[in-house]
Structure formats: C-alpha cells, structure tokens
Amino acid sequence: MLSRDEQKRLAVYLLDGTDFCKFGVLLMLFTGLRIGELCALRWSDVNIKEKVISVSATMQRLLSPDLRAAEKDLKKLVADYHFLQERGIHTTADLQANIEQSKAELSALERERSDISNRIRRPKSPEKQAQNKERRKAVSKQMKTVRERLHRAERILEKSPHLYELLKQEHELEKKARARYKERGR
Secondary structure (H helix, E strand, O other), rough: OOOHHHHHHHHHHHHHHOOOOHHHHHHHHOOOHHHHHHHHHHHHHHOOOOEEEOOOOOOOOOHHHHHHHHHHHHHHHHHHHHHHHHHHOOHHHHHHHHHHHHHHHHHHHHHHHHHHHHHOOOOOOOOHHHHHHHHHHHHHHHHHOOOOOOOHHHHHHOOOOOOHHHHHHHHHHHHHHHHHHHHHOO
C-alpha cells in the first residue's frame, strides 16, 4: 500500500510525459483497477460522457508448468513460515513441543468422541441422542483442525529445516529492535 504522499509523488511522475504505460498505471492508481482488469479493458468499456468504466473481463498471466510448480512451492513455503511464526515456533524444540501438544489434544478429542459414540449407541431419549450426534460432529470438526495442524507441523519438521533459520534470524532481529526501542525511550 502506498501512503498518500507516495501516491501524490507517483501521480506527478506518471503525469509527466504520459504514455500508454504510464496512463495505465495512473488509471489503476485512481480507480483501483487490477492489472488483469486493465489489460482486458476495451474502448467500448469506457463511457467518457458518464465518467464510467465498466469492468467485464480480466486477463491472467500464463506461466510455464515449471514456473507454476515453483510458485506453488513458494506459496507452501510462505504458508509454512506463517504457520511457525503465528505459533511462536522459533526452534526445532518448539516445533517438537507443538507436535506433542497436538498429539495429546488429538488423543483427548478421540477419547471424547469415542465416549459420545458410546452414548449414542445407548440413548436415553431422542433429544439426548440428537445432542450427542451434534456434539460428536463438533468434536470431529475440532479433530480435523488439530490433525491438519499436526500433519503440517510434522511435514515442516521433516522437509523444511531451513525455515527455522529464517525464524531464528527474524526472532533475533525482533529482539534487537525491541531493545533499541527501549533504549530510545530512556
């Protein structure tokens, strides 16, 4: 996102010696059009009298299969990085502790679901049976989330050890930045 000042400076630059490329960027800046929408615009989409631009299509960049695979890998890596960062996981030990915690949580949820299933087999009343079925559904949903988190953590532990170095470096930079901020406050 550009600040207001940056937007003004960019607009001044774009208005100086405007060509089709600069005009396109200017149009995106002032209308919020995306690049694919801009590329798909036709003169028939522009109504100058009514000051309206109709967006009816978009274009996508075509990527080679190798580039698409690399993009997918990069997205996974970034998602894994955010997964670790959001959970405060900075070391292999932190990740292993997270995995053990997820396993314990999953085990407790499995026991709870099993107990509920047993209660469903021996219902006291139709209402109680319906409540138990709803509760079992909710527990199963929780289990799915915990399982996904567990599998992701195990995959990261196995396949992405270099993420720890990045997290460790970032953690150190954050500590240094906090220390500098505290120093300035004194």
